[in-house]
Amino acid sequence: MVDADQTFVIVGGGLAGARAAETLRAEGFNGRVILIGDERDHPYERPPLSKGYLTGAKERDSTLVHEPAWYAANDVELHLGQAVTAIDREARTVRLGDGTVIRYDKLLLATGSEPRRLDVPGTDLTGVHHLRRLAHADRLR
Numbered sequence: 378m379v380d381a382d383q384t385f386v387i388v389g390g391g392l393a394g395a396r397a398a399e400t401l402r403a404e405g406f407n408g409r410v411i412l413i414g415d416e417r418d419h420p421y422e423r424p425p426l427s428k429g430y431l432t433g434a435k436e437r438d439s440t441l442v443h444e445p446a447w448y449a450a451n452d453v454e455l456h457l458g459q460a461v462t463a464i465d466r467e468a469r470t471v472r473l474g475d476g477t478v479i480r481y482d483k484l485l486l487a488t489g490s491e492p493r494r495l496d497v498p499g500t501d502l503t504g505v506h507h508l509r510r511l512a513h514a515d516r517l518r
């Protein structure tokens with residue numbers, strides 16, 4: 378049973394964010410767990426994007442950290458396709474891109490990294506890709 382008095386907010390829906398949510402539940406945290414990610418996909422592993430998923434040997438779903446039903450089954454609230462745009466540490470809140478404000482008791486930033494863009498002429502040409510997200514691998518495939 379979830380104890381709504383304690384809220385653990387995780388920002389970043391990558392491998393680290395998803396495993397943090399899993400670990401909280403596995404180690405008995407019974408407050409609210411809220412996972413916020415700016416990508417629309419459920420948390421997935423990136424290594425297959427340059428390997429099995431890219432070659433077509435692996436299905437899209439096989440890249441997921443947990444199957445989508447896992448989150449509801451483990452009382453992990455998901456806000457996908459939403460970036461956290463502000464943190465108010467005094468008020469202990471995060472603000473999402475759509476204006477929603479969420480209060481937290483604990484906050485984990487698992488926001489990962491972004492590729493550095495090559496700043497040379499030609500990188501904006503058709504056929505030049507960056508590979509970080511599932512959507513990028515989809516385009517390359």
Ligand SMILES: Cc1cc2nc3c(=O)[nH]c(=O)nc-3n(C[C@H](O)[C@H](O)[C@H](O)COP(=O)(O)OP(=O)(O)OC[C@H]3O[C@@H](n4cnc5c(N)ncnc54)[C@H](O)[C@@H]3O)c2cc1C
Nearest residue numbers: 389390391392393414415423424427460461488489490509
């Ligand atoms: C193509 C590719 C192949 C790789 N292959 C390997 C490999 O073979 N072996 C290996 O060890 N590692 C590999 N890696 C690296 C590995 O995937 C990363 O180390 C891992 O993804 C890091 O996980 P993370 O959860 O810390 O960060 P990330 O995967 O970067 O996830 C962070 C998430 O937070 C989101 N986010 C950022 N800011 C905000 C915000 N303000 N609000 C909401 N959400 C936000 C990001 O969009 C992202 O979805 C590979 C990476 C790539 C891209």
